[in-house]
Amino acid sequence: MIKDWRTTIACAIVLLFGITLFLFGTNGFSAFTAETARVNKLVQDKPKFPNVTLEDSKGRDYAISEFKGKYVFITFLYTFCTTVCPQLEMNMSKVYSALQPKYLGIDIVFLSISFDPARDDPGTLEKYRSYFHSDGETWRMARIPNKAELDSLLKAFGVIVIPDGYGNFTHNSAFYLVDPKGTLVDVMDYKKTDKAAKKVAAILKREAGE
Incomplete structure (x- = not known):
C-alpha cells in the first residue's frame, strides 16, 4: 500500500515537471513548435529594424528610413x-496584387532582402524581380553588402x-511587417x-x- 502511494506521488511529480517544461518551452501552451515560439517572441518583443544600408536592384543605396511613414512588407x-x-516570392506577389493600388508606394512598400549579397548583386536582383x-x-x-549589418x-x-558549404542555405521563411x-509588428505564415x-x-x- 505504501509502495503504491509512493509510486503515485513520484508519477505525479514527473508529470508536473513535464508540464512545467512544456509551459516554458511553448510560451504557455500558445506555441507547439520552436518556430511558433520564435514568432510569438518576435511579435511580443517588436524589434526595431537595425541601421543598415540597403542596395536595391537599381543600384541605389538607402537606409530603412527611406520608407519612413510607410509600412514595409518584407521577405x-x-x-x-x-x-x-521562388514560392515565397510568388506568394508575396499574391499579397501585393491583392492590395488596392492606391496604398502601394504611399502607405506600404514591399521589400525582398537577399542574405547572399556576394552573388545577389544589383544586376542579379534586377533579373530576379x-x-x-x-x-x-x-x-x-x-541586398545588404555589409556582412555585420546583414x-x-x-x-x-x-x-x-545556415550555409551548407556548397552555395546553398537552410533557412526559415515568413512574411515580416514593419510599421x-x-x-x-507582425510575422505571418507565407503559405x-x-x-x-x-x-x-x-x-x-x-x-x-x-
Whole structure:
C-alpha cells in the first residue's frame, strides 16, 4: 500500500515537471513548435529594424528610413535558391496584387532582402524581380553588402540562415511587417497568402480611417 502511494506521488511529480517544461518551452501552451515560439517572441518583443544600408536592384543605396511613414512588407531570400524562395516570392506577389493600388508606394512598400549579397548583386536582383512582376519601386529587391549589418538584421528578426558549404542555405521563411516607425509588428505564415493580405489590408484601411 505504501509502495503504491509512493509510486503515485513520484508519477505525479514527473508529470508536473513535464508540464512545467512544456509551459516554458511553448510560451504557455500558445506555441507547439520552436518556430511558433520564435514568432510569438518576435511579435511580443517588436524589434526595431537595425541601421543598415540597403542596395536595391537599381543600384541605389538607402537606409530603412527611406520608407519612413510607410509600412514595409518584407521577405528574406537568396536568388540561387531552387526550393522555398521562388514560392515565397510568388506568394508575396499574391499579397501585393491583392492590395488596392492606391496604398502601394504611399502607405506600404514591399521589400525582398537577399542574405547572399556576394552573388545577389544589383544586376542579379534586377533579373530576379522580373520573374515575380516586381516593379522595382513599390516592390523592391535589395541586398545588404555589409556582412555585420546583414547579420544584425537577421539576428534582430530571428531569421535563421545556415550555409551548407556548397552555395546553398537552410533557412526559415515568413512574411515580416514593419510599421511606419521601423518596428517589427507582425510575422505571418507565407503559405497563408489570403490571410496575410486580409490582415495587411485591414491595417491600411484602419490607418487611412476608412
